Amino acid sequence: MAFFDKIKNLFNNNDKVSSEESSQKQKKLEKSLEKTKTSLFNKITKTVVGKSKIDDNDLDDIEEILITSDIGVETSLKIIDRLEKRVEKDKYINSDELTDILKKEIEELLVVSKDITLEVDSVENVPYVIMVVGVNGVGKTTTIGKLAHKFKKAGLKVVLGAADTFRAAAVDQLVIWSERVGVDIVKQAMGSDPASVAFDTIQSAMSKNADVVIIDTAGRLHNKINLMNELSKIKNVMNKVVTNAPHDVLLVLDASTGQNAIEQAKQFSSVTQVNSLALTKLDGTAKGGVVIGISDQLQIPVRYIGVGEGMEDLQMFNKEDFVNTLFNN
Amino acid sequence: MFENLSEKLDKAFKVLKGQGSISEINVAQTMKEIRKALISADVDYKTAKEFTATVKEKALGQEVLTTLKPGELLTKIMKDELAELMGSSSSELNLNSKPAIILVAGLQGSGKTTFCGKLAFFLKNNNKKSPLLVACDVYRPAAIDQISVLAEQVSAEVYKEIENKDPISISSNAVKYAKKNNHDVVIIDTAGRLAVDEAMMTEITNIKSSINPDEILFVVDSMTGQDAVNTAKAFNHRLDFNGVVLTKLDGDTRGGAALTIRSVVDKPIKFIGTSEKMEGLDIFHPDRMASRILGMGDVISLVERAQQQFDEQEARKIQKKIAKNTFGFDDFLKQIQQIKKMGNIKDLAGMIPGVGKAIKDVDIDDDAFKGIESIIYSMTPYERSNPNVLNGSRKKRIASGSGTNVQEINQLIKQFSQMGKMMKMMQGGGASKMMEMMKGNNLPRF
CATH class of the missing domain: 3.40.50.300 (P-loop containing nucleotide triphosphate hydrolases)
Incomplete structure (x- = not known):
């Protein structure tokens, strides 16, 4: 199930549900908690696979993903901006490469220090x-x-x-x-x-x-x-x-x-x-x-x-x- | 309280100013700004999206029915929507059982123990209850000491079992103890x-089933980000809690968690914590909070808090003194103490419409009065009631007694006489109307 469908479902849980359904929902919730980390990655893979360029929709999706990780509007926009520039240079890109670039761009924003x-x-x-x-x-x-x-x-x-x-x-x-x-x-x-x-x-x-x-x-x-x-x-x-x-x-x-x-x-x-x-x-x-x-x-x-x-x-x-x-x- | 969000929304509404009617295009632009503002205030991404979509729909629908300006109309729709999102009415505690059992749960550092102290204080003063505080945090170093200290501060009894490391048996023993001792x-x-700590989540579930609480309150730090949704859902799933407590609302951004949690777990926010003082606890009023978010202020909360703390007789005495020109430093001191009782002044001022923004970067907390108090304490009773006698040598003596200098004393005297003038003026006209309002009549209800 797609990341956003899952959230949508969690939002719509006002509907009356049978006990069986609700226990299923509980399981789903537990699973979704387990999967909070993986879902981000999967989402990115899905949006860019088989494409030679990242289109606006993909970038919007990435923005959404970054924001739900508490990265914030400003920094997310900055990361996407950097990503866009990279993609302009490297015409072809697959999902693995995109993820790597995205990670590197984020890493570059992080300063390091010694113990x-x-x-x-x-x-x-x-x-x-x-x-x-x-x-x-x-x-x-x-x-x-x-x-x-x-x-x-x-x-x-x-x-x-x-x-x-x-x-x-x-x-x-x-x-x-x-x-x-x-x-x-x-x-x-x-x-x-x-x-x-x-x-x-x-x-x-x-x-x-x-x-x-x-x-x-x-x-x-x-x-x-x-x-x-x-x-x-x-x-x-x-x-x-x-x-x-x-x-x-x-x-x-x-x-x-x-x-x-x-x-x-x-x-x-x-x-x-x-x-x-x-x-x-x-x-x-x-x-x-x-x-x-x-x-x-x-x-x-x-x-x-x-x-x-x-x-x-x-x-x-x-x-x-x-x-x-x-x-x- | 929510100044930053209000500021951003103000900015968003500016886009609409000067436009005669709400069209698809100008609403869309505004909504994008509003969504960004909500997200920057830590409102959950999806909640923000749904919220703006609803507001947009309603704005377009209401276009022909109103003569308001688009900005005003949108403000009204947003306020109504925000209030609805945060719960349509305030929700009180169920205290019918004898004893009523309240279980408090939450993440580390959310402010559970401080809240427990405040709640005991609140129930003692507002509900004439005799609360028993129970120390069931057997893990964190000195947690039991902390609640014991707070219990002493609010003059409530605390139940603890130092050697017992099992919170389930401590809590059920505490309930027995409460019954026996008329709490x-x-x-x-x-x-x-x-929420992901399975052993600990099982433990609290077991506490719940062993004591069968009347109220389970989930305490959340108001600064929480996007994770608020996950955590609130997980706790709700395990405990089916009755309400939420939003803490540290005297900080500066926040609001996001308030908007989000209420909507995604469908449980009311019952209390808000607004300082480290034991008085810093308020009942949550969704409509007031919505007004506050939109920069409309929170006049009702201010008036209620003022009424609670302000001694009316004392006020009348002071009024008379002002009228007779016998208002002295002792009265000034009393006023300061009254104000201090009401809580953080910045909180209070923030509730006045339009003031929140203006004092965003100004810090006025109780320390502001320390200097003034020590100066007044260094005066003789004669000097306090006859401010005019303060000459150079008296000022010097007061300065050395209070650890200040003559300049500071002059400043205080100047402020004092200005205040006296101002108060006299207020007695004349507009202020009497204000006093009427403060007494609870003709309150604007929004």
Whole structure:
């Protein structure tokens, strides 16, 4: 069944159906969930097979496919534009070639970055300071737990700073992670000044000769200007203890977030100069296509992806794998 | 709230301005713009397509029957359609059982625990209920601590079993406990789970069958993109939930999920979350939301919230003081506290038609008052009720007491006297009409 017929059917499910039919529908739904990834690829194959040129209808279809992956109107149009130019040059094209070109065009929009463990040596005699920011509920604290585990495994001495002093039990949550991973943590009472927690953490890390400091911050919506200004204050304080700190400002994005993620990246960058992204919850059905636009427009690379709730469920972002997963080749 | 979408629709409607009637061609152009705007606001691709098709059909059909301008007509049709898409009327909770059991489910980080706290607060204040919060997220570190802290904030009891790792038995024990201890509502917070996590989806299905909830609420982050459709369908398929809670609506784009989820799972959106404060919970009104999307503002919500929080007696006292010219800094302070009780000022201002757009890039939250408050707290009672006595040396003392400088104090005094003048003016004419409106009479119903 074609991708769009399937969706059409799901829309028309107001019709009264027999129990047999509805159980069939349930199966179909389960299947469609299973197939969310493959259907995109199949669709493209169908639209271009046996054609020497991609016509307008095909391109419209591709646009639709890109948009339903959260890639967004603007970036989708850009990708199609690039694809069109390529197709103009290469007169003949089969479906495999088209898919490859499409993938390459998307990959070219994605900037890459190194693993932080490889950058730690770039700072001498001081800890490498990472500041973690993002809106509420994206998975900042969990990502920090996983990062700490990763660094510890790489033989680095890690200190965590519990600078989310606002959300109920946020400090407790990070404390549990620090115990689970077996790294030090610096904390103060709930409601205390997050900048002072960050300051203390870095000082304590220096006295302990730690290699990496990770500062957790409270989730905040990027349109709350005062909370965003607080973030730049926290950032500036770090610079007073260690020149050039923080060395990395990691913005955590939830893969299920739609186009609003672009605004998040813009606003967080404007107050803290975000230099890498962590894309979380990629183990669900969401594809996180919005990072393509962020990477292209703002030149901020995705560094890590979160694929589960366990300590080990953090991976380096690999753009080929990411794009392949979009098309599930 | 939905400013960005409204702005885009404004732009789309501009295409229509100056055209006498709705033709196939000018509607098609506008619809393309509207569809793009809806998609950029994360409305599901198909929903956007169907929606614009319906609006177009109705617009063409109604052409001859109306004397409105095309833009106005289209706005009306869009608003009606949007309201219909999001549910034709608001839907309240079923709290008839004793206790009424409410099961809360959703993805990780959607805001379930915060919502549970807010709901307890809401039911205590608005329905005079005695809610029991139940900590059933046994997985995420400190999740139980989080709900305990929130329970304390809203003065509700929390039921938890620290050693028990089985949410099914915790939830059924909690219901027994509630019955024994006269709690009339049980709110069950569960762990965040992905729709594709079979074990976790089975778990929540088992919780459902063991406690037989009166209400199952699905909590969704309003920033969710195209995946909202899949997730909502999968949760609905497993739980057949009664309603949706849309969280983090105090952010800036969103709306897409609201439009989509309501239409594809055919379940009402019952609540919206609008801040991290426990007061930040509102009942969802589809028609108001539709008006808001189209930039028509949400006067009714604003008035209701103001009525709820604004002490009328206090207001009358202040009115008298203004009239007698005895309005002092203490009264100013009280007013600030009243306003703070109403929630985020930007939220409130955003509900006034036409203001949403204007304040899009301005942040006015409660911190804005911190400086003012500390200055007033540094004044003596005499100074507070007699602002005219503030001379140079008094100002210096206040400045050092409040950690500000004389310049800031002068600024406050200036603002204060301007406000006094403004309030006096408002008492004269237009404002009395406004006050009538605020009291709930002659409200425009749209």
